[in-house]
Amino acid sequence: MNDTQSLPTLPDRLSVNPRSPYHVAEIFEHDIGIRLNGKERTDVEEYCISEGWALVSAHKALDRRGQPLMRTVKGTVEAYYR
Template sequence: MNRPERRRSLELDAAWKMRDISKPDDRRRWLSDHLVTQNNECYYCGVDMRQATEGKLIGCRPTIDHVIPRSRAGEDTKENTVAACEACNGAKGSLLPEEFKSTEFLQRRKMTVLTPPDRLSADPSSRFYDAAKLERGIHVFLDEKEYFDVEEYCESEGWIRLPAGKARTRTGRPVTITKRGKVVVRYEDI
């Protein structure tokens, strides 16, 4: 067993020994209170944890996290807990919030969970097609005007493709026109 795995194992053992099994109802109440005050968002990455119940995102199930970990003598009180998604809670381990906020894991999670892809297509045959991200719902703005029938967009290159009426190519795909400008995209649930 390498050093990080052994350290994690010892931390889990320490946390398990300090666990008070008489408080599961308290913890459920704390979690529901935290979800209300945090607007169902993870304390660390900001993801909307309601998406876990809807099956849209993996690792977003709400959990209770101790701000000062129990393995670092943190108390098992409501004031020392927050609602965190399952992924952040697992990755944080025995780190303090200041230590965890500077980790590469959290930076990557914020980018992938909160930011839509730079380029996305609604055409299943395109290599830029991603059904899960499209299902989540994406708002596309070109020069501050929202477009609802976008076939494809690229934020970094500054263009969107829109269907040109009901016209179709010989293969049955819609004929598209390209508009250029400042493209801004965001998820519907953010």
């Protein structure tokens, strides 16, 4: 797997939402994994490694614009390519 040298480096803060200023489209061309407090999470919408938090959706709850409600989970955040 020498393909990791051609992958872009993962930023300190990244968002899945294309309207966010922290969204980087070329990173999402590859599989990304997020580990929060040693446990792999698949429902992360945005993360910040240096500040130690991740935004996850609050199940099926929606706001008045139809966007999912988010809650902040704090801890050790690791981002990696799968």
